Amino acid sequence: MSYKILASTAAAALDKELMSTGGFSIFQLMELAGLSVAQAVYKCYPPETHPKVLVLAGPGNNGGDGLVAARHLKLFGYNPKVYYPKKSKGELFDGLQTQLKSFGVEFVGDGDEIRLEMQKTDQILDALFGFSFHPPIRAPFNEIVAIMSTTDKPVVSVDIPSGWDVDEGPTGEVENFLPEVLVSLTAPKPCAKLFKGRHFLGGRFVSDELAKKWDISIGKYEGVDQVVELERQT
Amino acid sequence: MSYKILASTAAAALDKELMSTGGFSIFQLMELAGLSVAQAVYKCYPPETHPKVLVLAGPGNNGGDGLVAARHLKLFGYNPKVYYPKKSKGELFDGLQTQLKSFGVEFVGDGDEIRLEMQKTDQILDALFGFSFHPPIRAPFNEIVAIMSTTDKPVVSVDIPSGWDVDEGPTGEVENFLPEVLVSLTAPKPCAKLFKGRHFLGGRFVSDELAKKWDISIGKYEGVDQVVELERQT
Structure with missing residues (x-):
């Protein structure tokens, strides 16, 4: 299925609307959004073959999507662990962490702890940065993205591959970060055109009227699915 | 699959926890919860055969579940209409109504308007009252439940059939209200043992630890499903 892209300024305005x-x-x-991400993970790397998921949650809303996804992955039968070194404050993010703890999901610390988990896991869910990210990548995330650039574990990225320029894609220090799967939320951002892996659209909460106004084609979701796979760019 | 029931006082305490x-x-x-209800509707009466859904939303949280379900049903390809005569106040319920309006979902008025819609619809989603309901059923809902008791349209009830005693089931004025489908939320309430139709469990947000503490067996959900069908009572 072909699709239209949404510029980062438009994506922010659509969220606001x-x-x-x-x-x-x-x-x-x-x-x-987080539920749709968890469903995409399930379609690509089911718990039978990839039970250990390391969820990398960044400091903003992209990280929040990852925290929600981690909870659903636990309910889907995975064994998720969460790395969340720069915690957002407030009711929303406090709640998401409390939920995970009540589900017995383990949080992973910095340094050797996260390095070891990135080796031990079966797959990585990259929810570090979304469409509003601006370089450079600060510590400790620069090292994490560097490890993701060379790991042999499959990586699923939320909204955009972390560290990519939302328009230009993989440039500079992240030029070798090429995740296997991308889950665009609401609509693909411009850099998705440079992505070569399996590409899903999630965030099934946009009305036809809003899609028309913002000139984004809504993915043709099947049945009750919260994600739809888009065609690969060639 | 057999299941354990949750008394109404325990259900309220579990929600609180x-x-x-x-x-x-x-x-x-x-x-x-609302998403799981919409998925149960989809499994029983898909949009290809039953596109017109009349969502009856009561004054409390059961009604809120119905409003959420109505939005998802719209996204699933249905043509839902909503009857919501006694509106709850506050950010949550205001938002749910605004969402439906932004999706172009029509609200149905009292009197002849709702009577006509109950004839025209292909199916009814009964989200009037949940486990905290106490008789009697006040106007205008008494007439609505009376119509549901004699209609030939399939009825899907949320949490408990509206007007049923949470422990005793269909007694008094609702003794003939026997919906085709029940979607119990979190866990079936005692009256579910008297229900003879297709029975689903929804509300996939309870941890194993919490299920153990409250002595409810969590339904064995398949994959990413938000509902699971339970065995019929015989």
Whole structure:
């Protein structure tokens, strides 16, 4: 399925519109976004073959999507662990962490701890940075992205591959970070055109009217699926 | 699959625990509950055969689950209409209504309007009252339940059939209200033992630890499904 892209400024404005005239709360949008990410992980690397998932959660909303996904992955039968070194404050993010702890999900510390887990895991869910990221990548995330650039574990990235320029894609220090799977949320961002792996669209909360207004083609979701696979770029 | 029941006082306490030590917000729980209801509707009466769904939303949280379900049903390809005569106040319920309006979902008025829609629809989603309901059924809902008791349209009830006594089931004025489908949320309530139709469990947000503490067997959900069908009572 072909698709239209959404520039980063438009993506931010669309998010804002969903939460103003659209009437959505961030709790709902993040829940549905994170659920769609977990479903994409399940389609690509099911718990029977890849039970250990290391969820890398960044300091913003992309990290929040990862925290939600981690909870659903636990419910789907995975054994997720979460790396969340720069925690956001507030009810939303406090709640997401409490939920994970009540599900017995383990949090991984910095340094040797995270380095070891990146070797031991079966797959990595990259929820470090989304479309609003601007370089450079600061510590400790620069080392994490460097490890993801050379690991032989499959990596699923949330919204954009972390560290990529939202328009230009993999440049500079992240030029070798090429994840296996990308889950674009709401609509693919410009850099998705440079992505060569399996590409999904998630975030099934956009009305036809809103899609028309923002000139994004809504993915043709099947049945009750919260993600739809898009065609590979060639 | 056999299951254990949850008394209404325990159900209220479990909800409270999910939102305190569990760290969940009502936005998240209602979103996941409503999504699971919409998935059960899809499994029983898909949009190809039953496109017109009339969602009857009551004044409390059961009604909120119905409003969430209505939005997902719209996204699943249905043409839902919503009857919501006694609106709850506050950010959560205001938002749910705004979302539906932004999706172009039509609200149905009282009197002849709702009577006509109950004839025209292909199926009914009964989200009037949940486990905390106490008789009697007040107007305008008494007439609505009376119509549901004699309609030939399939009815899917959320959590408990509306008007049923949570322990005793269909007694008094609702003794003939026997919906085709029941979607129990979190765990079946005692009256579910008297229900003879297709029975689903939804609300996939309970940890194994919490299920053990409250002595409820979590349904064996398949893959990424948000509902699981339970065995019929015989």
